[in-house]
Amino acid sequence: xxxxxxxxxxxxxFAVPAIAQDAATATVELSAGTKVFDSEGVELGTVISAxxxxxxxxxxxxxxxxxxxxxxxxxxxxxxxxxxxxQVVAAVDQAEAGSEAKLDxxxxxxxxxxxxxxxxxxxxxxxxxxxxxVLTTPSGDVKLPRSAFFVGQAGLAxxxxxxxxxxxxx
Numbered sequence: 556x557x558x559x560x561x562x563x564x565x566x567x568x569f570a571v572p573a574i575a576q577d578a579a580t581a582t583v584e585l586s587a588g589t590k591v592f593d594s595e596g597v598e599l600g601t602v603i604s605a606x607x608x609x610x611x612x613x614x615x616x617x618x619x620x621x622x623x624x625x626x627x628x629x630x631x632x633x634x635x636x637x638x639x640x641x642q643v644v645a646a647v648d649q650a651e652a653g654s655e656a657k658l659d660x661x662x663x664x665x666x667x668x669x670x671x672x673x674x675x676x677x678x679x680x681x682x683x684x685x686x687x688x689v690l691t692t693p694s695g696d697v698k699l700p701r702s703a704f705f706v707g708q709a710g711l712a713x714x715x716x717x718x719x720x721x722x723x724x725x
Contacts, residue, residue, distance in 0.1 A: 557653070558581065559715040564653055571601065578619055581639060583624075583627045583628065583629045583634050584633075584634065585602055585605040585610050585624060585627060585634055586602065586605055587603060587604055587605065588600055588601060588602065589601065589605075589633065589634060590602075590634075591612050591627070591633065591634045591635065591636065592630065592632050592633055592634065592635045592636075592690055593635065593636060593638060593639045593640045593642075594635065594636065594638055594639055595635050595639055595640075596630070596632060596635075597639070597640050598640075599612060599614065599635075599636065599640050599643060600612040600613045600614040600615060600620075600702070601613050602634075603619065603669075605624065606624075608623055608624055609621050609622070609623060609624065610622050610623070610624050610627065614640070614643065614647065617621055618647050618648075619647075620642065620643055620646075620647050622636065654705070657706040658701070658704060658705065658706055658711075660702065661704075661706050661710065661711040662673060662680055662683035662688060662701075662711065663680060663683070664680055664681060664682065664683070665679055666679065666680045666710075666711050667679055667710065667711065668680060668704070668711050668719040669707075669709050669710060669711065669712040669713070670712065670713065670715060670716050670720060671712060671713065671714055671715055671716050671719075672716065673707055673708065673709030673710075674717065675717035677690070677692060677715070677717055677720045677721075678690035678691055678692035678693075678697070678711060678720075679691050680711070683701075685701075686700075686701075687699060687700050687701060688700075688701055688703075688704060692724055693697075693719075694721075694724045694725060695724075696725045699713070703715070
């Protein structure tokens with residue numbers, strides 16, 4: 556699969572609203588499909604997944620945010636966080652812009668491209684354009700959409716494992 560999700564996952568931590576804190580040990584239900592509200596009672600979005608310590612919320616308009624489970628409080632309306640929807644969307648937009656700037660800087664001819672986990676170099680950037688990136692690989696040149704790339708801890712990477720990448724370009 557050459558396309559990453561168009562939405563940006565972002566780890567944010569917001570304080571639990573004071574009202575929710577007063578609810579003492581209220582249980583917060585965060586299963587897929589649960590509606591989440593902001594600090595003003597406006598619908599923030601819908602839980603896509605809640606696994607481990609992270610909860611992914613779909614904000615609509617192609618945006619997602621990943622929040623820690625302990626960032627949620629419980630009000631009568633349902634689960635809530637201590638920020639407004641506008642604040643959350645602005646934070647997601649800011650993080651997305653920063654990620655795009657890092658990606659633009661990293662997509663230079665000759666740059667190594669690593670697998671998703673950074674363990675293997677799968678190719679080198681030959682050409683980066685608005686509609687895609689051409690990589691030189693052991694199997695020949697291959698063009699991928701820009702959405703297949705990100706900048707991780709190990710540098711420029713693709714969203715595929717080395718095995719997935721090899722199978723896709725074979």
